Amino acid sequence: PLQTTTDLLSRNGKNIAFADYSPLWKAHRRLLYVTLVSHPHSEVSFEMLIIYYETEKLCSQLQETLGTPVDLGPELIRAITNVVCTLVFNSSYEKGDPEFHMVMDYNNGIVETIAGGSLVDTFPWLKTFFFKKERLISCITEVLIKWESQQDKATYHEGETRDLLDALLKAQHPPRESAGAGKDAEGISDDHVLMTVADAFGAGVETTATVLRWTIAFLLHHPEVQQRIQEEIDDKIGPDRHLTLMDRGKLPYLESTLNEVLRIRPVTPLLIPHVALEDTSIGEYFIPKGTRVIVNMWSIHHDPQEWTDPEEFKPDRFLDSNGLQISLPSFIPFGAGPRVCVGESLAKIELFLFASRLLQCFTFRNPPGAPLPDLEGKYGLVLQPKEYRMSAPCWQMWLSVV
Numbered sequence: 249p250l251q252t253t254t255d256l257l258s259r260n261g262k263n264i265a266f267a268d269y270s271p272l273w274k275a276h277r278r279l280l281y282v283t284l285v286s287h288p289h290s291e292v293s294f295e296m297l298i299i300y301y302e303t304e305k306l307c308s309q310l311q312e313t314l315g316t317p318v319d320l321g322p323e324l325i326r327a328i329t330n331v332v333c334t335l336v337f338n339s340s341y342e343k344g345d346p347e348f349h350m351v352m353d354y355n356n357g358i359v360e361t362i363a364g365g366s367l368v369d370t371f372p373w374l375k376t377f378f379f380k381k382e383r384l385i386s387c388i389t390e391v392l393i394k395w396e397s398q399q400d401k402a403t404y405h406e407g408e409t410r411d412l413l414d415a416l417l418k419a420q421h422p423p424r425e426s427a428g429a430g431k432d433a434e435g436i437s438d439d440h441v442l443m444t445v446a447d448a449f450g451a452g453v454e455t456t457a458t459v460l461r462w463t464i465a466f467l468l469h470h471p472e473v474q475q476r477i478q479e480e481i482d483d484k485i486g487p488d489r490h491l492t493l494m495d496r497g498k499l500p501y502l503e504s505t506l507n508e509v510l511r512i513r514p515v516t517p518l519l520i521p522h523v524a525l526e527d528t529s530i531g532e533y534f535i536p537k538g539t540r541v542i543v544n545m546w547s548i549h550h551d552p553q554e555w556t557d558p559e560e561f562k563p564d565r566f567l568d569s570n571g572l573q574i575s576l577p578s579f580i581p582f583g584a585g586p587r588v589c590v591g592e593s594l595a596k597i598e599l600f601l602f603a604s605r606l607l608q609c610f611t612f613r614n615p616p617g618a619p620l621p622d623l624e625g626k627y628g629l630v631l632q633p634k635e636y637r638m639s640a641p642c643w644q645m646w647l648s649v650v
């Protein structure tokens with residue numbers, strides 16, 4: 249029988265990687281990594297300031313609803329888009345900004361293109377159905393992103409790195425004296441720059457916002473979990489102080505709840521299709537070079553041999569008897585091996601700071617008489633919850649105004 253997939257990925261990770269979309273993939277991945285994970289462990293990093301700012305804006309908007317039922321989805325998407333936009337383009341958008349709708353349109357285009365491509369990768373016979381739409385969307389996407397890229401190129405100053413796009417442009421044209429620096433970068437075309445930017449949007453917005461939407465949906469179903477998180481925050485942080493990343497270790501129940509959400513509703517239940525780059529094996533099975541390998545993360549996260557009551561929402565499974573967090577080998581929400589999610593650190597920072605601040609200020613309630621959110625979800629490339637409304641009375645008298 250097959251070993252757990254975690255096991256096989258860690259043993260065979262060297263041989264099973266994504267299909268290599270570009271020969272410059274390594275340089276491309278490293279640049280993304282350097283920009284996204286620049287200071288993951290320091291107390292106040294650039295990412296943290298952006299996230300603080302967006303969290304405060306979101307809290308102010310929620311406070312303005314005065315507890316009337318709302319669908320928080322669009323505002324969450326805008327907040328997370330702004331985080332990625334600031335990291336990538338050094339720009340962000342206020343509510344109602346017409347340019348934001350354009351950014352959303354091309355973000356949706358990217359997500360749909362990736363989703364279409366992913367289904368074709370998984371089931372090649374679907375190509376006939378997806379081909380035209382896929383091409384159309386990717387053309388629109390490229391044109392729009394090119395426009396954004398040109399804007400940035402026009403304002404780019406050598407030596408200054410404001411965002412991911414600057415880092416990419418710098419890598420495209422390294423100064424002559426930095427010997428060796430240009431080796432990976434040689435031949436980084438405009439298309440590589442565009443696709444790297446598209447990756448950050450396609451992979452970084454929908455995923456994180458979706459996890460936050462699932463989190464609120466599960467908390468509406470489990471008010472006792474929400475109450476325990478709030479008691480933990482009250483006890484360890486208090487009602488006013490801003491949380492920093494140093495507080496993560498102090499809130500193990502919140503962290504376990506986020507983990508349980510990532511387990512029970514994995515954002516990409518089939519990861520992204522991989523390809524065996526050379527002959528290899530999985531357990532007793534021979535895998536010839538070129539075979540598509542689909543990792544069924546849903547099955548790993550719901551395997552009754554690995555998890556007690558896998559269909560039940562139990563954050564405690566991630567805590568030991570002393571209430572400390574434990575890591576479980578069959579928990580792989582960000583994938584594993586050489587092509588593990590490159591935005592994992594950023595995503596974890598976002599999830600922690602958004603969730604903790606929202607729960608420090610608000611209590612999420614199901615609107616009286618309304619059905620609880622559907623927990624089945626709808627599957628594209630990303631498994632999303634269906635739209636739902638909730639009310640959020642603010643239990644903090646004062647919120648900082650931004």
Ligand code: HEM
Nearest residue numbers: 451452455456515519520581582583584587589590591595
């Ligand atoms: C909670 C949020 C997120 C989850 C659950 C998530 C999950 C994943 C998963 C499962 C994969 C595929 C790994 C595999 O097939 O082995 C992936 C890949 C990827 N993710 Fe994420 N991700 C999240 C957020 C982000 C963010 C914020 C970014 C960047 C802004 C990002 C960038 C990427 C990229 C670029 C890849 C492709 C990596 C490669 O091809 O080497 N992700 N992610």
